[in-house]
Amino acid sequence: AQSVTQLDSQVPVFEEAPVELRCNYSSSVSVYLFWYVQYPNQGLQLLLKYLSGSTLVKGINGFEAEFNKSQTSFHLRKPSVHISDTAEYFCAVSGGAGGTSYGKLTFGQGTILTVHP
Amino acid sequence: EAGVTQSPTHLIKTRGQQVTLRCSPISGHTSVYWYQQALGLGLQFLLWYDEGEERNRGNFPPRFSGRQFPNYSSELNVNALELEDSALYLCASSLDFNYGYTFGSGTRLTVV
Numbered sequence: 001a002q003s004v005t006q007l008d009s010q011v012p013v014f015e016e017a018p019v020e021l022r023c024n025y026s027s028s029v030s031v032y033l034f035w036y037v038q039y040p041n042q043g044l045q046l047l048l049k050y051l052s053g054s055t056l057v058k059g060i061n062g063f064e065a066e067f068n069k070s071q072t073s074f075h076l077r078k079p080s081v082h083i084s085d086t087a088e089y090f091c092a093v094s095g096g097a098g099g100t101s102y103g104k105l106t107f108g109q110g111t112i113l114t115v116h117p
Numbered sequence: 118e119a120g121v122t123q124s125p126t127h128l129i130k131t132r133g134q135q136v137t138l139r140c141s142p143i144s145g146h147t148s149v150y151w152y153q154q155a156l157g158l159g160l161q162f163l164l165w166y167d168e169g170e171e172r173n174r175g176n177f178p179p180r181f182s183g184r185q186f187p188n189y190s191s192e193l194n195v196n197a198l199e200l201e202d203s204a205l206y207l208c209a210s211s212l213d214f215n216y217g218y219t220f221g222s223g224t225r226l227t228v229v
Contacts, residue, residue, distance in 0.1 A: 043220035107160040
């Protein structure tokens with residue numbers, strides 16, 4: 001079975017400050033990792049994904065994430081946030097070869113990022 | 118290219134009633150996934166359909182069911198609605214789940 005833990009339920013930050021949203025995962029097989037963003041009353045939008053190769057992944061809107069296999073982490077970072085980045089962010093893992101995890105993305109509980117002026 | 122479309126966007130139903138939610142995947146995507154996002158419970162996997170077959174199912178009672186049509190669109194049916202079924206129901210599609218999904222905007226179901 002696989003699981004995802006987002007270590008912070010809420011992260012407040014001031015505009016133009018850097019931010020890091022933390023994500024740890026557990027899985028018995030090789031995984032693919034994702035970050036999604038959800039703006040109020042909308043669906044989820046893919047920010048970035050790690051499938052293989054370079055452990056530093058760049059996504060949309062200036063976000064990036066680093067895959068750390070030894071620490072089973074996939075933290076999301078942005079060097080300078082904007083008011084428009086206020087949203088809920090979800091880390092997810094896939095890769096189940098069979099069983100109950102097959103075919104599904106397993107999501108963390110989400111981190112609400114609030115950017116203050 | 119049109120994204121994943123869901124209908125209706127909002128729905129209010131009474132306890133005990135039945136509801137059908139609809140989803141059209143991105144053109145060329147053969148897999149459709151359904152998730153429930155209830156307040157405080159995060160995103161819970163409901164169902165996965167691929168090529169017209171149910172491939173996996175989350176930990177939900179049998180009154181949650183669905184199907185996928187030959188054009189790959191999908192329906193989610195919920196019978197005997199309960200108050201706790203109130204949630205945002207998200208549909209997603211993909212060519213290969215390992216590479217992530219594309220989500221629709223969801224259907225907000227309120228059970229009163």
